[in-house]
Amino acid sequence: MTGDHCVSDEASEFEYSIHWINDLLERVLEREADEYIVSTGKSISGSIPISFYRELIIADVIKRKLLEAGKKTRTLFVADDYDPVRSFPSSVSLSLDEWLGIPYSKVPDEFGCCESFGAHATNEFIKTFPEFGVSPEVVWQSKLYESGKMQEATRICLRNTETIREILIEYVARDFNDAQKADYLESMKNWFPASVFCPSCGRIQAGAKGEIVVNRITGYDPVTDKVSFSCPSCGHSDEVSLNELQVKLSWRIDWPAKWFVLNVTCEPAGKDHSVKGGSFDTGLEISRRVFGMEGPVKVPFEWVRIGGRDMSTSEGIVFSPKVWLSIAPPELYRYLMLTPPLERAIDLHPERIPDMVDEFDRFERTFYGLEDAPEEKMDLIRLLYPLCLNGEVSEKYVPKLPxxxxxxxxxxxxxxxxxxxxxxxxxxxxxxxxxxxxxxxxxxxxxxxxxxxxxxxxxxxxxxxKVEVPDSVREEIMDTITDNDRKFLTKFCEVLKGESLDDEELQSKVFETARAVGMKDKRAFVVLYRILISRKSGPRLGGFLNLLGNEWVLKRINSVL
RNA sequence: GGGCUCGUGGCGCAGCUAGGUAGCGCAGCAGGCUUUUAACCUGAUGGCCGCGGGUUCGAAUCCCGCCGAGCCCGCCA
Structure with missing residues (x-):
């Protein structure tokens, strides 16, 4: 901060903060809620890729900052396991014909360890929460519906079907041409915002991706509270009281209904949902006009991609949190999610993990003052570093192996x-x-x-x-060894047989020995590396030889003499 | 059709909101560390900041237009 230019209070409101987290916090705090509920949600059509952690981490840092500000707050993770099966990833052994249109919560777990297909995929993901430093309360969409918690919301929606139709027409058909618009208006005439799980066949829809026919409610009587439906899958049709049926709201309606039921204050949304006029905006409109609520603070964010491709379960490129943890620290992932602006796509390149870990290590050392950084950067580092951790900031720097x-x-x-x-x-x-x-x-x-x-x-x-130490020296390597090399090796063996030397001493001995037999030192190194790891260069030799141990090295050298 | 993001030395990016000498990481090059390197240090090389206009004394930065790359929405969820 320069002291010579004075900023008035009014002007300072327009100053840009050093990080989006601060702006976000401000927007959320404006809600002045008794308890701030930051929600997240994911459909469960298979294993959840690590890209979803961007949403969880955004929600998590909002929570952390709210707690810091002394507010009461919770994060939620809504597992949308009540959605019906539309397709299975190729790795799944279950028959699609058998389970199509059935909610994921009612499809069995092919591995036999969890309650359902949906539960398995979700649990697999939940297991990694502590390592990634997030702690949302898990809300199962299936339980939300089955326990009846959604029923009142559903009833409200059915009673406001006309309003919802208006909203959808306004938002969805906004950019349609005349023909499309006419079709859409026609299709909305008999449309209801909810679908029925057929009591006879258990399905909510017929047909797979692309040709879906939903078992939509065909009529609702607000006086008797009865709904009528006709199942496109088995043909069963009936008129039954709402509380005797399993009914699920359509996606665009389901979301605001959950906001209403869970009293959500804020929700990050991927760009597919947060597009202007998309499902989030429609949801906000429904919140206002149907539920009489403001709706949550919208936090749009871009997707995380891997190697320039989207992480989609169906394409089979599942980069799971587990895979990440097998190669890199979770703190690095948080760091990568928190550093760029929310509206920027993040492309992960696994082949660059070593560089990225180095960068994070450096970032960490800078936080502890072990590395120089311009003072204006320090504010950002002090803000960001604690948010990258999955636990408390350690008082002293914990050294990391490069x-x-x-x-x-x-x-x-x-x-x-x-x-x-x-x-x-x-x-x-x-x-x-x-x-x-x-x-x-x-x-x-x-x-x-x-x-x-x-x-x-x-x-x-x-x-x-990939550094390999072959079991024995390869034939083609043997062929490259000259008599002069053998002279050097023989002499070097004497060094190894002598008293044990430290890395640096041993290093010097390589040079000394080479000179003693009139060999170029460069050659000496090449020969040794070839014998040890079949290439002409490698890790610093003094340390490496000690690592391997004199005995082992002697045996190795003797095998080529 | 609607919307978003990106385009800066070989690669990955920062800088743009409040215009004023173009920076960082990695790779590469040269040198150093008693000569090795995939560790560390130093140095040099390398960029018409996508293109074209405009505003300005001055534009990577602001405005307009264009081009290119990618993604999302538009039936369901």
């Missing part, structure tokens, strides 16, 4: 064993951060990072990232 070092080292586990590797990593940490002792917190993180780095190298790394 990810790129972990990539190489973790792949040595096969030949060295985990214990040796851990010891080596602790040494590196001590050296890098100038420590005498490593805290237990830091120690705990080492194996986690090693595992992630190894998995990353295997699953997403290029050939360059």
């Amino acid at each position: 990810y790129k070092f972990a990539i190489i080292t973790s792949q040595m586990e096969g030949i060295l064993g985990f214990t040796t590797i851990l010891e080596r990593c602790e040494q590196v940490l001590k050296k890098q951060f100038g420590l005498n002792e490593i805290s237990t917190e830091a120690k705990k993180l080492i194996p986690i990072r090693l595992n992630r780095a190894r998995t990353w190298a295997q699953e997403f790394g290029s050939d360059r990232d």
Whole structure:
């Protein structure tokens, strides 16, 4: 802040904040609610991809800031498991014909461990909440309906069918041409905002994606509270009292009804819903005119993509939270979600995880003042860093093993064993951060990072990232070794047989030995790397040789002599 | 048809809201660390800031138009 220019109180209102979180908080606080309910929701047509965490994290930071401001608040996660099956991802073994049109909450779990197909997919996701630092209350849409909590909302909607029709015509048909508009108006004449789960066949609709015929209510009598319907799936038709039927509101109506029932103050919405005149806006209109409520604060956000493609379950590119956790820290994911503006698409590139982890580590060290940063950036870092964590900010910096070092080292586990590797990593940490002792917190993180780095190298790394130590020296490598090389190797064996040296001493010995036999030092390194890992360069040799152990290296060298 | 976002050195991005010397990370290059590197440090190279107008003393930044890339909505959810 420059002190010489004075900003009046009025003008300061128009100052831009350093981050969207602050603007968002302000907008939400304007509601002056007794309790702020920040809701999120997801349809459950299969495994939930990590992209959905953008919504949960946005909701979570709103909650965190509200709590900080001393407000009462909760976040919700509404699992829309009452939606009927329209299609299955290719990996699913269930028969689509059998379950089409049945709610996901009534389709069995093919793995047999959860209550239903919907519950399985949802539970799998919920399990990762603590690691990603979110803690919403889980609301099952199926239970919301089955427990009767939605029934009054449904009744209100049926009684206001005419108003809802008007709203839909206004919003949906806004940009239609005359012919489309005429069709739409015609179709809305006998339209009702809810559908019936047929008491005879249990379906809410017939036909798969593209050719859906919904078992829509065909009439409602507000005096008798009876609804009539005709099932397109089995042909059953009837007129039954509303509270004796299982009825579900249409999507565009279901959403505002949930806002009403759950008293939602704020809800982030992906761009598919938040498009101008889209389902969110329609919902707000319904909130106002049908439920007499203001409706939640809309928080539009763009999608998270992976490698330039959308994460869709149907395409089979499911990048699940579990996969993320197997290669990168959850804090990094939060960081990536919180840094860019909400309206910006985020494209994840798994192959760039090492760089991104490095960046986050640097960001963290900057927070702790271990790295320089311009003061104007510090405000943002102080705001953002705590929001990236899944727990409390530690008082002291917990040193992290460099990810790129972990990539190489973790792949040595096969030949060295985990214990040796851990010891080596602790040494590196001590050296890098100038420590005498490593805290237990830091120690705990080492194996986690090693595992992630190894998995990353295997699953997403290029050939360059994969370091292998073959069981024996390959034939083609043998052929490249000259007599002069053997002279060097023989002499170097004497070094290895001698007293144990530290990394740097051993490093120097490579040079000394090379010179002693009149070999170019460059060649000495190439030869050793070839024998060890079949390529001409690799990790810093002194440390690497010690990592492998003199005994092992001696045996290896002897095998080519 | 309606809407959103993006277009800045090889790649990924910041800067744009309050116009004034074009920055960062990664890769690449050169050098250093008693000579290795995928660690670390230093340095140099590299950009008509998509194109064309306008406003201005001055535009990556503001305004208008265009081009290109991508996505969403438009039946259901």
